[in-house]
Amino acid sequence: MDFGYEGKVAVITGSSKGIGRKTAEQMVKLGAKVMLVARGEAGLKEAKEEISRFGEVDYVVADVKEDAAASQIVEQTVEKFGRLDVLINNAGGSFAKPFEEVSVSDWEQDLDLKLMAAVRISNAALPHLKKQGGAILNLTAVLGKTPPASSLPTSVSRAAGMAMTKAMSKDLGKYGIRVNTVCIGLIRSEQIEEKWKSEAPDLTWEEYSRLDKHDVPLGRIGDTEEAANVITFLCSDLASYVSGDAVNIDGGSGHAL
Template identity: 85%
Template sequence: MDFGYQGKVAVITGSSKGIGRETAEQMVKLGAKVMLVARGEEKLIEAKEALSEYGEVDYVVADVKQDASAAHIIEQTIDRYGRLDILVNNAGGSFAKSFEEISISDWEQDLDLKLLGAVRMSNAALPHLKKQGGAIVNLTAVLGKTPPASSLPTTVSRAAGMAMTKAMSKDLGKYNIRVNTVCIGLIRSDQIEKKWKKEAPELGWDEYARLDKHNIPLGRIGDTAEAANVITFLCSDLASYVSGDAINIDGGAGHAL
């Protein structure tokens, strides 16, 4: 099956580890050239060395909370590879408290990274994507659809990312640019592993991942590769008629339609 990645160029933020790195690996194996982006150079060097076994990979050390950094990332990509076809906005983290606990600074920092970081990157990428069309995938979260108590500000940032994705897809479709979001549920990550080791260090990962308390219909926490599979599909030619969607990757745990 041809995913159409040969000759394509992708920029993936937050790609030194986790879902971002796994997505980069899948795309490189399918023939894409990938620019890795993160704030820590040591992890980026490790990722580049590992992924270069499969194809062309480079990296940029940058913080997407800065306008100049977003422009620099795209400039470096164009200088290195000559084009841009795919942007995966994956930079972010989890920060959740009750409304009364959150300072204005907390709100500003969360929105600046998760929402405006994607805006900055998309703005910088747009002139190049318009040349031949392409794909943007924004990573958000399932809880952005149904925010529980004490989930602020992250669920607000993610809900805003979903709304932005839908609006962008309407505006950019005329350029054959598809924009989608994947809504992440419980997926194995550094944060989830820390929780596992704190809550149940006596259990192996498979045992912990299958605990009933996670309330996942498929019965387990997901793997990073399973999230990357969906992102890789959405950025591929196989998803050429998919745009404006918010797709859950959560084992069926979400409650929204």
Template identity: 70%
Template sequence: MDFGYEGKAVVITGSSKGIGRQTALEMLKLGAKVMLVARGEDDLQAAKEELIRYGEVDYVVQDVTGDDAGERIVNAVIEKFGRLDVLINNAGGAFAETFEDVDVGDWQNDLDLKLISAVKMSKAALPHLKEKAGVILNLTAVAGKNPDAGTLPTSVSRSAGLAMTKAMSKDLGQYGIRVNAVCIGLIRSDQIEKVWMEEAPDMSWEEFATTGREDIPLGRIGETREAANVITFLCSELASYITGVAVNIDGGASASL
């Protein structure tokens, strides 16, 4: 089965670890060239050393909230690979409190990281994506569809990302550019593994992932590769007629479609 990645150039923000790094691995194995982006050079270098055996990969050390971050990252991709076909906006983090406990600065920081950085990246990438009828994939969270108590400001930032995805898909479809989102639920990550080590160090991962998960219909925490596989499909030519959608990757936990 041909996913159509051979020779294509992909940039993934927030990709030194977790879902971003795993997605880079899956796409490299399918023939893509990948530019990793994150703030920490040590983690990026470690990721590159692991991934380079699978294909052509490099990295940019960059805080995506910087004023010229989009231009700097895209320029690095074009200089290295000569093209840009796929942009994956994955930068973000977990910051969730009650409305009363979140101050104005926290709101601004969260929006800058999760929404405005994706705007900057997409604007900088657009001229190149128009040339290739490229793809934009925005990572959000199931909280963006189903905000719960104590999920501010992240649920609002993620909801805004979903609205942006849908509107962009309608604006950019005329150029053949597809814009989709994935809504991440409880997926294995460094953060989840830290909780595992702190709360249940005597459990195996399989035990921890399945214990007390009655709120997840599939009964377990998702694996990183399971999220990466969905992203890889949505950005591939196999999904050539899919745009403007937001796919839940949550084991069925969300109440929304």
């Protein structure tokens, strides 16, 4: 099956580990050239060394919250690989507290990382994507659709990312640019592994993953590769008529379509 990645170039933020790194690996295996982006060079070097066994990959050390980072990332990518076809806005983290415990500074930092960083780099990438069309994918979260208690500010930032995705898809479709989001649920990550080791060190990962308390209809926490599979598909030519969509990757745990 041809995903259409041969000769294409992708930028993936937050890609030194987790979902971003696994997505980069999958795309490179399918023929894409990928620019990894993260703040820490050590993790990027390790990721590049691992992924370069399968094809062309490089990295940019950048903090996507900084104004100059967006143009730096795009310029270095085009200088290195000659074009840009796919942008995956994956940088982010989980910051969730009750409303009364969230400071104004917390709000500003969370929105800057999860929303405005994607705005900046999407703007920087747009002139290149307009040349031949392409795909932008924003990672958000299921809780942005139905925010639970004590989920601020991250649920609001993610909801804003979904709204931005839909509006962008309407504006950019005329250039052949597709814009989608994946709404992440419980997916294995360093943060979840830390909870496992602190809450249930006597359990194996498989046992911890399947605890009833996670309340996942499919009965387990998802793997990073399962999230990367969906992202890789949505950014590929196989999804050429999918735009403005929000796809849950949550094992059925979300309460909204």
